[in-house]
Amino acid sequence: MFTTLIEPTELEKNLSTPNWVIVDCRFRLDDPKAGEFAYAAGHIPGAIYAHLDRDLSSLPVTDTGRHPLPAPSALTHLFSKWGINESTQVVAYDDARGVFASRLWWMLQYMGHEAAAVMNGGIQDWVEAGFPTALGHQQNKTALFMGEPRQDRLVSVDQVSDMPLLIDSREPKRYAGIEEPIDSRAGHIPGAVNYYYANNYGEDGRFLTVDQLQNKLSALFERTKPADSTFYCGSGVSACVNLLAVAHAGLGDARLYVGSWSEWSQDPNRPAEPH
Numbered sequence: 259m260f261t262t263l264i265e266p267t268e269l270e271k272n273l274s275t276p277n278w279v280i281v282d283c284r285f286r287l288d289d290p291k292a293g294e295f296a297y298a299a300g301h302i303p304g305a306i307y308a309h310l311d312r313d314l315s316s317l318p319v320t321d322t323g324r325h326p327l328p329a330p331s332a333l334t335h336l337f338s339k340w341g342i343n344e345s346t347q348v349v350a351y352d353d354a355r356g357v358f359a360s361r362l363w364w365m366l367q368y369m370g371h372e373a374a375a376v377m378n379g380g381i382q383d384w385v386e387a388g389f390p391t392a393l394g395h396q397q398n399k400t401a402l403f404m405g406e407p408r409q410d411r412l413v414s415v416d417q418v419s420d421m422p423l424l425i426d427s428r429e430p431k432r433y434a435g436i437e438e439p440i441d442s443r444a445g446h447i448p449g450a451v452n453y454y455y456a457n458n459y460g461e462d463g464r465f466l467t468v469d470q471l472q473n474k475l476s477a478l479f480e481r482t483k484p485a486d487s488t489f490y491c492g493s494g495v496s497a498c499v500n501l502l503a504v505a506h507a508g509l510g511d512a513r514l515y516v517g518s519w520s521e522w523s524q525d526p527n528r529p530a531e532p533h
Contacts, residue, residue, distance in 0.1 A: 261375060262376070264377055266377060266378070266384045266389060269302070273303055273304060277347065278304075278348075278349065279306070279340055279342050279347070281305060281307070281308050281351075281362060282305045282308065282352070283314070283351065284297060284352045284353050284358065285352065290309075290310075290311055293310075293352075294307055294309060296353070297395075298393065298395060300391040300393060301391060301396075302381070302384060302390075302391065303392040306340055306398055308350070310358055311325070314365065315328065316328035316332055320412065320414060321521050322415075323517035323518050324520040325361075325520075328365075330369065333403075333405075333407075334403050337369070337405070338403040340398055342401055343401040343404070344371075346373065347375075348371065348373060349375055349377055350376050350377070354380070355463050356376045356380065357496050357498075359380075360498035360501070362374075363375065363502055364502070368408055368411045369403075369408075371405050376502060378464050378465055379463070379464050410485075410513070411514065412516065413516075414515075421487075421488040421515075422482045422486045422487070423451070423478075423481075423482035423486065423487040424451070424488050424490065425450065425452070425478060425487060425490070426452050426453070426519075427453060427489055427497040428446075428452075428454065428491050428492055429456070430452055430454060432446075433452040433454075440492060440520070441523045443523040443526075445523075446519065446530065446531055447522055448530065448531045450531075451478070453475075453489075455491070455500050457474055458471060458500065466503075475507055476509070483510065484510040484511065485510055487513065489512055490515040491519070493518050493519075493520045494518045497514055497518065498514065501514060
């Protein structure tokens with residue numbers, strides 16, 4: 259069972275393995291149609307497509323950020339439609355170093371499905387290895403997804419101030435309030451420390467080794483264990499890269515504030531740093 263990362267070579271060996279579900283999560287924030295077009299033009303054989311806005315987000319239920327988390331009932335329906343049951347191995351990939359695939363990985367973990375992994379290196383490494391691709395769109399036979407939400411993995415806006423450790427996953431300039439290209443206010447949630455999600459990659463764009471991740475991440479948890487730590491970003495997407503890295507490093511399961519800065523910054527009465 260693969261529960262964090264999987265290499266392209268391992269996925270290629272299992273293309274014909276029964277009850278594996280492969281999900282293409284390619285997406286571009288500046289062009290929401292681009293990922294699906296890229297999928298249709300060439301994807302890993304058997305892969306279905308997941309759209310960030312349509313599938314991995316919903317109308318506000320638990321939060322009011324830019325990419326709200328779907329309700330558990332909606333996720334149960336979605337994962338069933340994709341052919342995922344309790345014994346399914348899910349593999350997600352994208353072309354953005356796992357940013358969008360990690361969101362799906364976290365959603366499956368949140369719903370209690372451990373057998374979910376992100377393909378290290380993305381579609382780029384798959385193509386570079388000379389592995390096959392397919393055209394068009396794929397659909398899977400419906401299954402019965404039986405997962406239940408792990409509420410201890412999710413943090414809502416009214417819980418944020420009580421969290422022992424908040425970790426902002428955005429790039430340092432946004433954390434410091436020097437620039438804010440998307441949200442209405444610049445800055446970060448008071449008391450949060452910064453750990454940019456891109457710190458988890460090597461120069462080749464792949465995730466660092468387990469030892470390297472442990473060395474980088476362990477400093478975050480000197481005083482607070484991962485299970486009591488909460489990651490956030492702009493809208494609950496790139497923070498999932500940090501959650502995946504923490505799990506892959508063997509450090510445990512941290513929490514996600516899905517609404518993130520896009521929700522927190524909406525209310526002018528909520529404090530922000532720097533002032």
